Amino acid sequence: MNKHVKLTERAPTDLSRRSFLVGSAATGLVLGYAAVPGIDSALAAPSNFEPSVWYSIAPDGLVTVTCGKADMGQHIASTMAQIVAEELGSNWKDMRVQLASNDPKFNDPVLGAQITGGSWSTMMNFDAMSRAGAAGRMALTEAASSIMGVPAGELVVRNSTVSHPKSKKSMSFADIVKSGKITKTFTPDELKAIKLKTPDQYTMIGVSVPQLDIPPKVNGTAKFGIDVMLPGMVYGKIVTPPVRYGATVKSLDDSAAKKVPGFIKAVTLDDKTGSTTGWVVAVANTFANARKAADALKITYDNGPNAKLSSQSLLDEAKRLQAKDDSGQFFVKDGDTAAAFGTAAKVLEAEYTTSINIHAPLEPMNATAEFKGDILHIYSGNQFATRSGAIAAGAAGIDPKFVVMHQMWLGGGFGRRLDADMMVPAVQAAKAVGKPVKVIYSRENDMTMDYSRPLTYQKVKAGLDADGRLIALNHDVVSAWPTARWGIPDFLTPSVDKKGPLDSFTVNGADFFYSVPNHNVRAIKNELAHTATPSGQLRSVAPGWTFWAVESMIDELAHAAGQDPAQYRIALLDGKGKNDGGAQRLRNTLLAAMGMAGYGTSKLPKGEGMGIACVSSQERATASWTACVAHVAVSPSGAVKVKKLTVATDVGMQVHPDNIRAQVEGAALWGLSLALYEKATLKDGGIEQTNFDTYTPLRMSQTPEIAVNVIANGDKPTGVGEPAVTVVAPALGNAIFNACGARLRSLPITAEAVKANMKA
C-alpha cells in the first residue's frame, strides 16, 4: 500500500578519501544477497509504513530502526534511532532497534559496505538517518493533513503525534499508519533537498536518552552470537597449532577422541582465507564434549617457516628495514628534511616501540553456521558483514549471494570482529556433519589466534633551529600492515613518492596538525611480522602508536629547547596552511584539558608529575580533537600510580552526551591499559599469553580517577570510540618524565624500565 522512499542517494560527505569504498561496493566487495522469506519480517509486514530502508512504523506506532552498524557497546543502534527520532518527531518510548542482515540495502550510505570501525558510524550516517526521519515526518504530515482536512503547513509534529493547534485536532503516528493513507514518496533529489533542522531546533539530539540496548543487557536476555541456539545444533571446538601462522597438519589421530561421549567428527580445515594454517575443529553434541574431544586429538604438525620467530626477531627485522634508505613508501613528504637537518642547531633521534597487543573481547570468537536449502545462514556478531559473508561463502565453496549473515549483539569488538576467521570452522564443520554447528573459541584459542595489534618500531629524527623551533622531522614507522592483509586495494592509500600503495592504517596520526616545514613520514612494511603475526585493527589502530612516538618526541624537543611542553605545542599549532582550523581546535582542546587539570598551577610533591599530550585521531579527515593531562606518582621502585587522567575532546556535535562520556572514558582506560598492563610476546612462532592470568587488561582496582570534558561547538559530529585511546600513553610517559626524569620509549611501561631510566 505505501510507496517507499528509497534512499539510494549517497549522503554528501567531505570525506572524499572514503568515497572509493562506494566504488568498491560495485566491484570486488559486493556481496550478493538472497531474499529469504522470514528475514526482516518486521519490515516486510504489509501494514507497516516503511519510509526508508532504515526504519518502519507499525500500526501500533512503534518505530523500528534497522541498524546497519555492528553494535559492540557503543550503542550505535540506539544512536541511529535517536537521529531518526529527531527529524521524525517520534517519542523516544516508541523507538525500537533491530540489527540488519547483510542485505546490501543496509550498506553504510558513505562507505557502500557493511563495515563498522574508524569511529566513523555517527559522522557517516548522521545525514542519511536525518533525511530518512524527515522524509517520514513529511509523509505522515501530508497524510494527516488530508485526513484532518487542514493545511499541512499548520501541523505540528511532536511525541509521535501530528496535531493542528488551531482546531485542536490531532492524530497519533499509529492512527495515521493504520489509515493506510500515506502516499508521499521522495526521489533522491527531493530527499537531498529536504531542509533539515538546525541545531537550535533540536529536541532529541544532545539529550542523553536511555540507551535502548541496556535493559536486555542487565537481565540476561540480550542475545550475543555465542547465545544462538538452533534446533539440532552441535558444537565445534577448534585446535590451533603451536605456531600462529605457517604450520600444517601432518597427521590427525582421533582414536582417543572417539571415546569421548557425543563426539561426532574432527575436521581438518581447508582454509584459503589466510586466517591461519593447520587448524582443526572437533565436533560433538555439547561444547564440553567438543572440548574434551579436541583435547584428545593427537595432531602432529610441520611448524613451517615461522617456527623460530620471536618478538625480538621481529624487532631486529624492523630495525634492519628502517636503516635502509630504500625501504617503504612515503606517507608525508613536505619540504626537504635532509637540507634542513644540515642547517639545524640541534638534532635529536629516538626510537619508540610498542608490543604485540591482543583484543580479547570478553565474548570469545564464535559463529554458528546452518545450511538450509541453498542458503548458508551465519549467526555471529561481526564488524564487517560484507567481507565476512564472502569469506563464509569461500569456506563453503558457494556463491556469496547465497550467504545470509544474521547480526547479533557483539560482546566487545575493538576491531577483532572485523575478521571472519571463525566463519571457516563453523561453515566447514556444518558442511561435514550435516547439522548446524556453533563454533566457540576457548579463551586460549582466542588469544593465540588473535589478529593482534602489531609490534611496532618507530624512529624519529628531529632538527631544531637556534631558537628551538622544530624545522625538520623524519618519522619512520615499521610494522605489519593490518589492512593490507584484507586484500582490498581500495583500503590502501597511494604513497606520495608513487612507490605503490601503503597501509595508512599504520601511519595515520603521523600526519599531525603541527606546522613543521620539512616533514617526512615513511611507512615500512615488516614483511616478516606481517606473515608470522597476521595483524588486525585494534581499537584506535595506527594513532595508538604514531602518537606515542610523536607526542613523546615533541615533549623531548620542548625539554631540549628549554621550553614548557604545553607552550611548545601551542606554538607548533599555528594553524598555517593545511593545518588551518584543525590546529586551532586542537590548541583549544589542549588548553581546556590543562585548565581542568590545573596544569602548572601548583607545585606537585616530590615524585609526582603531570604530563600532557594532544592528538588528532583517528585520521586528518575524521579527527576528534583530544588532549590529556596525566597526573602520576612514581615511587623509588619505579612503580607508577596514576592519580588522575583528565581528557578533553572536541567532537563537534554531541548526539548523546552521556554515551560520549562513556566511550571517551572507556577509550582512555584502554589507553591506560595498553600503556601499563597489556603485553603479548611471540616465542617460537606462537603467542605466549593464553589467558587473563598472563595477558592482563586493566581491572577495577587499577582504575584511576578520570575527568572527561566534551567540547561541542556545533560542527559536524566526529568519532568518540577510539581517539582517547591514543592520547593516554604519551601523556603518561611525559608525566613520568616530569615526575622522576625517566624518559620511556617502549610500551607497555614497566616499573623496571622506569627505575632503570630514572635520573640518579
Added chain:
Amino acid sequence: MPNLNINGRNMSVEAGGDTPLLWVIREQLQMTGTKFGCGAGLCGACTVHVNGEAVRSCQTLVSDAVGKKITTIEGLSAKGDHPLQKAWIIEQVPQCGYCQSGQIMQAAALLSKNSNPTKDEVVAHMDGNLCRCMTYSRIQKAIMRAASEMRTASNASTERRAT
C-alpha cells in the same frame, strides 16, 4: 541424571558430573544470560550464586552443585528489578554488556551480606570481574546506588514494622 535446583526450580539434566555447571546452564537449560569468558576463573563473566555465594560456574562441576540452591541472572529477581539491575539502568552501566550478568551477580552476593560497603570493599569484591569495555567507574556508582536503595527500603520496612 543429576538434579539441579536452579532459580527455585528442580531440573534434571543430562550431563556427566564432571561437566562445568556453566555449559549445563547455557546449553541444556538454555539460560544464556550466564556467559563464557575465559574458562579458568579469571574473568567472572560466568558468575552465578550457589547457596548465596558468588561462584565461577566455569569452575564449578555439576556434581558439586547437586543439592544446592543455584541462582543465575535470570533468577536474580522476578522482573529484572533487583536494586542492582535498576541501578545498572539508571547509571547506564553496560557498553557491550557481555560481562554485566557476571558483574551484577558478583555485586549481589556482596550486597546480600553488606548493604553498606565502602568503596574499597566494593573494589576488593569486584576485582576478579573483568570488563573489557572498562565500565568500572559506572559499576562502582551503580553498586553504591543500589546499596543505598536497599538500605532505604530496609529502613522503611523496619519503620513500618515499628509502627
